Amino acid sequence: MPDKDNPQPERPWKVFLVGYAHIDSEWLWKVDETIDVCRFTFGNALQLMKKYDFLTFAQGPGFYYELTEEHHPEIFRDIREMVERVQWRVIDGAYIEFDANMPSGESLIRQFLYGISYLEGKFGVRPRTLYLPDSFGFSATLPKILKGMGIENFATSKLDWNDTNTFPYHIFRWRSRSGDEVLAYSTPGSYSDYLSDIKRILWNIEQQREKQDIPVLMQVFGRGDHGGGPEEVEVQNIARWMEEHRGELELIPTGMDEFFDYVRENHLEELPVFEDEIYLEFHRGVFTTGAWVKRLNRLNEWLILQVEKLYSILGVLYGVEYPGETLLRAWKAILLTQGHDALPASITGEVYGDVMRRNFDVYRDLLSLFRKGLKIIAEREGAGYIVFNPNSWPVSPYIRTWENVGGFHQRLGDGSRLIYLRELPPLGFRGCGEVGERPGDSAEVTETEDAFTLENSHLRVTVSRKTGWVTSIYDKRSDREVLREPMRPRIMWDYPMPFRGRFVPASMFDAWEVYYSEGINKHFHRDLRAEKVSLSERGPLYSSVRARFNYRQFRGKASVIELELGLYADKPYLEVKFRAHWNAHHRFLKLLVPVEVESDKAVFEVPYGAIERTDACNAENPQGRAKYEVFGHRWVDISDGNYGVAVINDSKYGFSWCDGTLGVSLLRSPSQPLADFIMRFIGMNKSAQEKFQDVELRKAGRLKKGFINTAIWFMVLFNEFRNRKKVTPIDRGYHVATLWIYPHEGEYTKGNVPMLAAELNTLYIIQRGPGGSSSLWNLVSVEPAEKVQVVAVKPCERGDCLVLRLFNTTAAPIEAALMPNLPLEGVAEATHDERPVTELPADGGSVKVFLGPYGVKTLLLSLKR
Structure with missing residues (x-):
């Protein structure tokens, strides 16, 4: 040797x-x-x-x-x-x-x-x-x-x-x-x-x-x-x-x-x-830090796909010019935000402000384009109202609008109107003289001295008047309880601790890390109890209860947290609307969802796929136990194969899965990185590299490393104290998010969880038009729609064709049938950068496409003009 x-x-x-x-x-x-x-x-x-x-x-x-x-x-x-x-x-x-x-x-x-x-x-x-x-x-x-x-x-x-x-x-x-x-x-x-x-x-x-x-x-x-x-x-x-x-x-x-x-x-x-x-x-906190940047990222990356689909349809139907340059600029702004520091929000306050402004500008521009496109359809179709469905399956959504509508609707407490629309066509639009239909159900609320009860044909939900916790979600279809313990908000201490970290201590990385499970932090947490629980909405389309929580940290300004818990008529999920005026520092807020499902596995949506993870508190191997804070996208599902519960969200990425309880990471409050201090540390590391001293640190024993890490921890504390007027906790301010708690039969594919997750993350807008005509049109259908989704539709980068991106949401191979509602010249399977690979036959207007487990396929459709 x-x-x-x-x-x-x-x-x-x-x-x-x-x-x-x-x-x-x-x-x-x-x-x-x-x-x-x-x-x-x-x-x-x-x-x-x-x-x-x-x-x-x-x-x-x-x-x-x-x-x-x-x-x-x-x-x-x-x-x-x-x-x-x-x-x-x-x-x-x-x-x-x-x-x-x-x-x-x-x-x-x-x-x-x-x-x-x-x-x-x-x-x-x-x-x-x-x-x-x-x-x-x-x-x-x-x-x-x-x-x-x-x-x-x-x-x-x-x-x-x-x-x-x-x-x-x-x-x-x-x-x-x-x-x-x-x-x-x-x-x-x-x-x-x-x-x-x-x-x-x-x-x-x-x-x-x-x-x-x-x-x-x-x-x-x-x-x-x-x-x-x-x-x-x-x-x-x-x-x-x-x-x-x-x-x-x-x-x-x-x-x-x-x-x-x-x-x-x-x-x-x-x-x-x-x-x-x-x-x-390491750096497990980046899934939660910077809640607004993450929310805007989610909004923008899905809204831009809606705009692409809408203008692809406008081009096919009416010859409307596709806003390619505008959308390319928007995409590049979104992609820049997805940089490895910006989206994690491990950035200074000044940079965070830049990223926020850039993404608000993108959202504003995309929303303007979307409304403009809907208005074109309304005018061309002579409809009184137009609603567009960008999903590749029929949907029956609830839509909140500030417009005056003539159809059946519910007036909400904030002055907006809630309407229900039945069966919007897949990847298409519906025009009508008036909007607002009656579902075959109603959402009701009753109250006793101890609790509010929300109920529709699917669920019965009990909310304690004393705590604001959801003490029961009863699935009426399956005749079983969904929760093992009450669903409730929890605040944990999240102070930087000195000893974790192989080469550089975690205490250096407040914005990057989570500390709630180590040192003194693990002994200090509080399940918040509501100071006020009140009736918010009373049907018939939507009923809800509002729980208001206060959290005051020492002599600081109180954080006000609100959960609006609601049921919609004929919908099988409990909606949780989260709002917060967040003023905490070095605290971590989670919503705990303890499910009554016997499984140590949870499935998390990831980019174009899903991954199964083991309960971190009960994992047999150290790799599983290290995943005590993980990322996921729009949904997480816990199932025993026969029955499951999904937690669906519109803007959250951090989760914990421990002892049968899913924790949705709502907010953190670390200090912003101090640029001067970090740059000095980087300079010290470069100097150590020149002298080969960094390797000596790697060789150091536990005692020496512990001493060095503690010294660095004190440096961090001293710098934070010295710069206390500059140190602003990230994420102070107002925050919102929406979650759906969705019990279902079978595992997540049988429960159609990916479909509901897409619907929660879809922006439905009612656009007024000049006439009163009715119309119904869709671009394409796909079967099986509950398993295969058309995620993207856009013009080709090269040539006169349409790009369709298909995604198999399941872990099993599938042969899908694509049925375009337009005359085809030809169909080709292509690479994702749109280079044709194989010609596909279109038999009777249907195109067969094979997708492997979580497979993604890019198709090029040449249209007859």
Whole structure:
């Protein structure tokens, strides 16, 4: 074995040396500063490449090239020249270094659709490797999405940050449930390793060999976070080491593709297969921090799909011009927000304000486009009212409107009107002279001294007048109780604690972390009891009870939390409308839903798929126990196979699943990152790297690490105290969210949970028109509609055709039938970046499409004109 202090490989290793610069698009600085970061980083790399022709430099994603082309065209021209000389390697293919957990599956596809389109158009290359060095975990469905975009390889440098378990591999085959697979690499070093000493490379070899004795290493080097890239002394060292260590190391300055090509050609069969999410056991708070950014992200990424569908229909029916440039700008703003710091909200208050304004602007513009499109239909059809259904199945929604309506409706306490519409056509619209129909049911409320009872034909819900807790949800159809204990809000202490963290203590990352289960925090929590419980709405369409909770923290301003608990006529779910004026600091608010279902498994929606996770408090393995706070999208379902309960939401991403209780993470209140303090710490780390002292810290024993972590904790506390006037808790202010508690027969597919989740996240608008005519039209139908969804409809990027994106929401393969309501010239299956692969027959106007488990298919429809 090599000497511990001066490790030497036992046999020659191939070391692929990749120059790189990690750039955070917006973190402790705004995008305006990132423009200058790109200028000096790229300019520095170009100078070094001109001086040292063996040096290669890899860089992505597309956004940084866009900034450089616009603001520094002379640098952009030099980059193109270096790309032609194959010294500058264009990687990633994405538009931004994205968060890989919280964006929708369609948003991830658009990252690559627009990123690859730009990079291929400007440089004539298609990236094959995605490098996400600093993102906070990776969804199990990412390999499927990458393969659909032609991305073959994936790398990250984040997994060494795990605080509980060591990730088992460095080189592996990462496979989605669908069977799609990419070659993956977890670098043993950092994304900003400093090559001041050959020991750095030898140390990384030793780290990799502890897990896998495969003699090939990818060594990424170059200053990062605020850019910088390789320094000249590193390049000079490489030139010298290539001679001095010839025979023991084969040092190859090259790109990332070459590393993966070599591994694929020489070691593929000996690599393990990893078929799971890559869960980062650190930074678990990012699923909850920054509630408004997350809410706007959810609103915008689904509203833009509605607008695309609407204007695709307008083009087919009336020849209306598609607002392509406007929607592309909106998409790029959404994708920028899905950067790995912006969407997690691990950003300064100033940057958070920028992100919020950008997303409010996008929402305003999309809403304006949507209303304009509805108005066009109303005028062309001569209807009194138009309602559009972007979902690919018939829906019967409740819609709140401020319009005066002539049909049956309920006037609500805030002055709005609630109407019910039956059977809107799939991917189509309904025009009518008046809106408002009577469902075959009513929502009623009764009260006693102790409780309010809400009831419709599906459920009977009891709300305690003393606590405001939901003490019972009784499923009348299945004749069983849904809750094991009352559903209630809980506030937990969430102060930064000093000891967790492998290399850097978690206390450094208040905005990133959760602390409620460690140290003194785990002993302090409170189940809130309402100060007031009152009747809010009394049928016949909707009945609700409002519970108001107060929470005062020491001498601070009180937080006011309100839960409106309601039932709709003929709907099988309890609606929970959450509103809060949040003034807490270092507190964590959850809604606890203890379900009466015998299962230790819960299924969470993830981007274009779903994943099953084990109850973290009862998991048999340490990996399962480390997942005490996880991400999910629009729904979570707990089922025993015969019966289940789904919790559906319109804007939340953080959850806990412990002892049979699902905790919906509603709000956190960490301190905003202090830019000056963090940048000083980064500077200290860079200095330590130059002297190889960072490795000494990694070697340190538990006692020494504990001492260092405690010292850093005190530094954090001191800096927060010193800057207490600047330190504003993130998320102070007003917040809203809506949840549906939905009991159902069978597991989530039989219960049609994905359909209800899509309906909650759909914006239904009633648009007035000039006439009184009735009309009904739909673009396309799909069977089985309860399992296969048409998520996206848009014009092709190239050519005169329509793109349809189909998604199998189940874990079983399905043959779907697509039935377009328009004359077809032809149908082709395509890659997700819209390159035709296979022609599909259209028999009798129906197109058969095979989708694997959680399969996603892109179809190109050529229409007869």
